[in-house]
Amino acid sequence: MSVILSACRHTKQKAIARALKKKAEKKVLEKRMRQRKEAELQELEASVLxxxxxxxxxxxxxxxxxxxxxxxxxxxxxxxxxxxxxxxxxxxxxxxxxxxxxxxxxxxxxxxxxxxxxxxxxxxxxxxxxxxxxxxxxx
Known part of the structure; x- marks a missing residue:
């Protein structure tokens, strides 16, 4: 019975780790998109000026x-x-x-x-x- 409980605990920890990794990747992607949009806006403002x-x-x-x-x-x-x-x-x-x-x-x-x-x-x-x-x- 202890083997089954530890196996479930490992699976749960791996699932949490995957979810955290996915969330971190999403934040990195959002940050890159925001930086790209800011760069495009600065380029547009420079051309307007x-x-x-x-x-x-x-x-x-x-x-x-x-x-x-x-x-x-x-x-x-x-x-x-x-x-x-x-x-x-x-x-x-x-x-x-x-x-x-x-x-x-x-x-x-x-x-x-x-x-x-x-x-x-x-x-x-x-x-x-x-x-x-x-x-x-x-x-």
Missing amino acids: DSFSKLWSFEIEGEYYQIVLYLAHDKDTVDIFCNEDEVIGVITNCTDEGGATFDFVIGNSYKARISCCRLPGRGLDYNLTIDGYRVPAVE
Whole structure:
């Protein structure tokens, strides 16, 4: 009878050991998954920080427009979109003070200009004017 009891005790101990090992493996797997997700999130945040965009939304004569200025720092490029279509024929003028202007046409014949100027202590400021009238940016 003592042989049967000790055999049952060994089987029970082995079952507990297997369960603990399985639980530890699961925790290790969860930790690896969490680390992988954190790494992917940091990579995404880094790519978002490598770009900058500014948005203006307005209406002219009953037609709505949405202008997006997109600066990709990794490529050193500037893209301008009007109502989700890339604006072609942008004339760029750069100044010695670190500013720039981007001239283009939207709609039928509205002259648009995005001007960029450096403000002391605040970095770069971007303004959109349509036919000389300033358009407030969307916050």
